Amino acid sequence: MFNTMTRNVLLTPFLIWAVLFIFVPLICIVWYGVTDYDGNFSLDNMSLIFERGYLAALKLSVELALISTVVCLILAYPLCLILTENRRDNTTIISLLFILPLWMNSLLSTMAWQTILESNGIINQLMRLLDLPTFNMINTQGAIVVGMVYNFLPYMVLPLFISLSKIDKSILEAAQDLGANSWQTFFRVILPLTIPGAVSGITMVFIPALTTFVISALLGGGKLLLIGNIIEQEFTFQYDWHVGCALSVILMIFIVMNMLLTAAFDPLKEEGDG
């Protein structure tokens, strides 16, 4: 499309951006992570993950992120199927409804969940009004999962919706012509074709869920620390950049592993995916 010269010129702004704001900070993080306070090379900060119970926090983060991702997938897939089937009707309205939460600051919506789930919160007040038993949801793992699902569901819906709507109707008609019932069509045609969308949806939900610290801070009551909270505390409270960066590097390794893993499940290996 472009010749090499124009291409290079057009790429320059992004390259400058990438070097300044992606590579340089990344190198800084790794540098801080593998040095100690005096600037000597040291892996002590890294090995801290095995002490202080930080490994438990990482494990909890992975668990909750996995649960949230699965919940998002279960919620989003049927929704997207329905959305793409009646494409002519009220698709715009419904899909708008799902993008709408993204317009609101996620901090605010998470705080709203706090007041919804509190023991004197909206749900429990309603339960009391109806003489139903109240329940204790705030400051539990469940509350954090609710917050994650609410915040990250749109990131699952959008790629799934796009990959579903990309499927050519004539392929489905062909499957039916060849005698496939609707279950067979779904499992042998639709599902394989939407795996790329599902894979990017999973990545887009799993990674922010794994690294979040706001949701767990607001809905976990400070009792449940995820790895993100620990990194945040190391920077803001303990003021130990070396430990904070070392933990960030470990988290990044986790994320890269996750991306490699999900990419391995992606049969189409779309170019530039992930």
Place this chain on the structure above:
Amino acid sequence: MKFKILALLLVSCLAIGIAGCGGGDKKDNVVYVYSWGDYIDPEVLKTFEKETGIHVVLDEFDTNESMYPRVAEGAVHYDVICPSDYMIQKMISNNLLQPLDFNKLPEAKKNIGEDFFKQAESFDPGNKYSVPYCWGTVGIIYDKTKVTDPVDSWNILWNEKYSGQILMQDSARDAMMIPLKLMGKSMNETDKDVLAQAQAMLKAQKPLVQAYVVDEVKEKLINSEAAMGVVFSGEAPIILKENPNMAFSIPKEGTNLWIDGWVITKDSQNVDNAHKFINFMCRPDIAAQNFEHLGYSTPNIAVRDLVEDEELKNSPIAFPSPEVYSGQETYKYLGNQMDEYYNNLWMQVRVDS
């Protein structure tokens, strides 16, 4: 036309930006103040500017720990800061402050209670570097309708009857202070065995705790989210006012008597203005105005007579009798290593599940 407006906007933005930078040249007319969020009545600052012609540039912080690196790194130059006791000591020992010239602070000498200067000696020996601004204790706020046992000991925070109804402060020193006091130890304890015991008590308490909180404690207690919570005395009057079911108690084992004070930084460019500012804050009428705005106890003994709000004036929480604070301990700076040790102990409690 639209373009013209845009261009005009851009130019004016630039001009403001340049003026903002250039402002630093008029040094005798500015004072850079770094204080806790909402810790000064904005009207007071206006009066100061009007009376002295000195422009106040105010920045705010929310924890001592977040304030410290900014000042220590020298990224921003502040003249006057308002840290807490142990942090003042840390800043003195790390050579970040300059001694105050009390000849320039007549109002401070005249109005700040001797008791408070004496208490401040525990972190600022000789009272060379700081002037007390606000003080308070830490106690338990509880819901009289839910808590049937007498609340006179930190012990109640370990009572299983109130499981899931207890709010604790989320900060290493404040959290550790409670079990240490309960064991009859100092809140400045450095014996690692004792600290390990205190940590074990906090871990044992964790299942009973509803949440570890900082500023949210006010809202949660006002909304009756919990039966009891550990709060700073300055927050108590507001909670009691909004929720009449609540009561405040200072446990008999003792509590932390904290003092926030004004200090001047070593590299201050406006030393004279800084002194003028501190002196102004110690004036009885100004201190009274700040006190009514904040609700935190003031070490300024001239203030009580000037307070107009009868309820506040007679509040034993805002103006405690001397028995409440005599004999109480104040946090000390325990050195970087011990700081880190405390923080790690606390972090382990929070990660523990």
